[in-house]
Amino acid sequence: MLMKKTTLVVCAYHNVGYRCLEELLRQGADVRLIFTHEDSPTEEIWFASVRELADRHGIPWRTTDVNLPENQALLRELAPDFLFSFYYRNMIKGEVLDIPRCGALNLHGSYLPRYRGRVPVNWAVINGETETGATLHYMVEKPDAGDIVDREKVEIAFTDTALDVFNKVTVAAVTVISRSFPLLVAGTAPRQPMDLGAGSYFGGRKPADGLIDWTKGAKQIYNLVRGVTHPYPGAFTFRAGKKVIIWQAWPVAGSGAPGAIVSTAPLVVGTGDGLLEIRTLQEEGAPEQPAAAWIAATGLTGGTFAND
Incomplete structure (x- = not known):
C-alpha cells in the first residue's frame, strides 16, 4: 500500500477502464470522482461496468462530458493531484488537462508512438502486426502525443482475434499502472518525449x-x-x-x-x-x-x- 493517498479524478470506460481503476483502488488511491459513459443501445456490451465498480466503492460518477463547463468547475473545486483517462471516449480539452496539480495521464492500447488514435487493437490485427502493447503517457491537446511514462508489449499470434489481443492489452495496461502509479505519487516516474515521427496515426472505424x-x-x-x-x-x-x-x-x-x-x-x-x-x-x-x-x-x- 502507498504511504500516502493521492487524490484522483478518473475518466474510464470498458474493460481497460474497469481493470485500471480497480488497480488504483487496490493501491489505495483516493478517487474523488469518475467520469464514464452511458452504454449505447446499438453496441454489444460485452465488457465490465465502471459504474458498477464505482458504486461498490462508494465513488460518485457522472456520465456527462468531462469538458462541460459545470464539470470543469467541479474539477477545479476538487483540485485533484492527477487526472487519469482509461479508454474514455471523449477528447479531453486543454483547459481540463491543466486542472490536476501533477498532470493528466492516458492509458493507450498500443505500444506508442505506433498506432496513435482510435481503435488501435483492431487496426494492429487488421494490419497483420505481430505485437502491440499498452502505454501510459501524459496528455496534451494533440491525441496520444504527450511524454511516455511506461509501456508494456504484448504478442499478437496469427490466430488471435481482436478480442484476444484486447484481453492481452488489458492485462498489460494493469501491469503498467501497477508499477507506474507509485512512481507518479513519489514524483520519480520517467518522462520520455513522444517521437511522433517514429509512429503512426489511425482514425476510427465504422x-x-x-x-x-x-x-x-x-x-x-x-x-x-x-x-x-x-x-x-x-x-x-x-x-x-x-x-x-x-x-x-x-x-x-x-x-x-x-x-x-x-x-x-x-x-x-x-x-x-x-x-x-x-x-x-x-x-x-x-x-x-x-x-x-x-x-x-x-x-x-x-x-x-x-x-x-
Missing part, C-alpha cells in the same frame, strides 16, 4: 469499413475478418444481393478469381493472392452458422461473392 475487397490477398482478408469478428460488427460481403458476414476464416494455398467460390466442401473463395476458407458465416436474415450448414441450406454449388 461497420461499413468491414466490407471485404476480394482483390486483396487471402492473408489481408483473413486479418480483416479476425480484426472485426465478435464482439465487433464483422467483415462482410454480398451474394445474390444479400449481405453475408464472415465471422471465421483461414487463408490457404491455391488460386482462384477474386470472390469466386472455388469449392463448397470446404467453402473456399478466390482472392487476389491465395484462397480463403470460410468457416463460419451469417447471411442477412439468418442465424450465424458453420459454412457447411449454410451450403446445405442454400444448395449452393458455385458462384461469386461481390462487393455489393
